[in-house]
Ligand SMILES: Cc1cc2nc3c(=O)[nH]c(=O)nc-3n(C[C@H](O)[C@H](O)[C@H](O)COP(=O)(O)OP(=O)(O)OC[C@H]3O[C@@H](n4cnc5c(N)ncnc54)[C@H](O)[C@@H]3O)c2cc1C
């Protein structure tokens with residue numbers, strides 16, 4: 001079968017008919033992508049109205065207590081497991097697990113299987129919509145590719161929203177999780193646009209019109225939009241993002257605002273979609289700016305003997321309640337104009353107009369009306385500014401401050417205050433916490449590496465407090481740290497809640513692993529001596545053996561449900577997941593969550 005398309009000369013009426021057909025298919029593609037979010041949102045609202053699911057993850061405060069769940073190992077559970085439905089459910093769980101695995105090609109990670117599957121299926125659907133009813137008309141096909149691509153633009157914007165993301169709401173997920181599909185759809189749209197560009201160029205060249213049409217305003221707007229999209233795709237590459245998050249961020253923002261304007265003039269028929277895209281984008285920014293951000297005079301201090309910065313931010317009572325009901329959630333930190341005072345010259349840089357960095361809420365205290373963040377100083381402007389602010393008061397008083405005397409880090413025990421803008425709570429786990437309680441794991445394992453404990457620790461406390469179906473003794477927390485000082489921020493009594501939790505050092509369910517630097521940098525500090533004392537018992541000086549930890553967790557009973565939550569370096573999360581997989585394939589029920597640093 002040869003190439004079916006030809007350059008046709010159409011009558012006015014046929015041109016009009018072609019335009020109507022293109023618009024109809026673009027609308028179908030648009031509505032098909034919106035439909036899942038719309039339908040599920042309506043369903044959730046209906047169920048909520050009927051009072052069947054909790055609002056914002058709240059369930060009336062009982063945390064799932066009082067719900068009936070079968071006792072693991074009981075005859076009922078055994079019968080359910082071996083029934084046809086039970087076996088089918090086990091297969092479904094294994095399939096879901098398999099779909100959640102990473103796709104790794106020559107050591108490079110290329111997203112997860114479900115992203116590829118969805119991406120391929122959706123590309124197939126859109127390609128069909130690009131081709132149907134195009135007949136032999138080459139220009140119809142060419143224009144159709146462009147229109148179908150632009151019909152997906154509002155969906156692409158909706159998928160990226162932080163406050164009003166309908167997909168996050170519909171799927172009880174969060175913007176950073178949904179962002180995985182934003183990346184997938186971005187690539188699909190880009191591929192369709194490339195096809196549109198190639199087809200048009202072939203047409204212009206073969207018709208001898210290339211130079212004349214290229215600079216025609218309507219075409220040139222499209223050319224500029226294409227250049228902008230190439231810049232966006234180029235700077236979104238993981239390598240560029242890692243090299244400079246700023247370049248990625250500024251390009252993304254600039255192109256997101258500019259492209260709809262260019263496309264507005266490039267294609268009349270696309271106007272509805274580009275206006276829709278811009279409107280949802282701007283409304284989301286407005287909602288975040290005026291509804292979700294708290295400006296708060298925060299205390300910033302360096303955790304002695306580490307490059308960790310502890311930020312204590314006062315918050316209104318209702319916000320504290322929000323954070324407490326969503327343990328493990330994160331906020332975006334930025335520097336508002338009030339924070340940029342001459343007290344802290346470093347804060348005056350224009351770069352802070354472009355920064356909003358995510359940090360996990362390590363503690364939310366109703367008594368003190370504060371939340372606590374713990375940030376590792378990295379190489380970028382935000383963590384370095386925080387570090388300098390924390391250090392500044394100590395450098396001015398360094399002649400008098402001498403504790404701890406041997407610390408190699410400037411600013412130890414220093415405190416300072418700066419106004420910060422805090423936006424949140426955000427994050428999938430905060431939304432899913434109540435569902436986890438209701439799911440009722442028999443055993444729960446929390447794993448953290450380094451500063452990943454900002455995520456795991458509040459969840460550990462909340463789960464021990466709220467989990468009805470398993471005894472608190474069945475919630476374990478494994479924490480690997482490089483030096484003992486890295487854990488001191490978490491050791492203070494009540495460091496992460498108002499509840500009377502015992503110190504982590506006295507808690508047999510907390511397993512600290514010192515992987516390096518057992519003697520620490522500030523061997524004189526009291527905290528470290530405490531840690532060393534306890535490391536004689538259950539603390540290990542090497543990395544945790546996840547094979548053994550995971551196997552021990554599952555060996556208690558085939559009917560037990562197990563929840564595993566990880567927050568640490570990618571390698572650690574991969575390691576734990578690799579050990580859990582075989583148990584899922586054996587039919588075990590697992591609630592898995594990997595909180596990762598990037599998206
Ligand atoms: C959900 C989440 C929770 C986090 N919690 C903590 C925590 O509790 N403690 C801690 O020390 N670190 C945490 N991080 C990492 C922390 O955000 C970065 O280490 C920090 O932003 C680095 O700031 P910087 O000024 O040194 O460098 P920057 O150059 O500003 O950023 C470096 C890297 O941080 C990430 N980053 C920055 N801004 C954003 C953004 N708006 N959205 C997504 N990623 C961004 C990117 O990976 C970027 O490459 C968390 C990250 C995420 C995604």
Ligand SMILES: NC(=O)c1ccc[n+]([C@@H]2O[C@H](COP(=O)([O-])OP(=O)(O)OC[C@H]3O[C@@H](n4cnc5c(N)ncnc54)[C@H](OP(=O)(O)O)[C@@H]3O)[C@@H](O)[C@H]2O)c1
Pocket residue numbers: 330360376448449450451452453454455480481482514515516543544567568569570571572573575595596597598
């Ligand atoms: N919400 C979030 O998304 C969030 C929040 C906070 C932190 N984080 C994550 O937490 C990580 C921690 O950063 P950090 O700088 O504080 O870490 P760090 O100081 O490097 O500590 C990581 C610890 O984990 C251990 N570890 C690493 N891989 C392991 C493995 N496969 N098995 C067992 N132990 C392993 C390390 O041991 P070695 O010394 O042997 O390497 C080290 O003790 C970040 O990379 C980030 O991904 C995420």
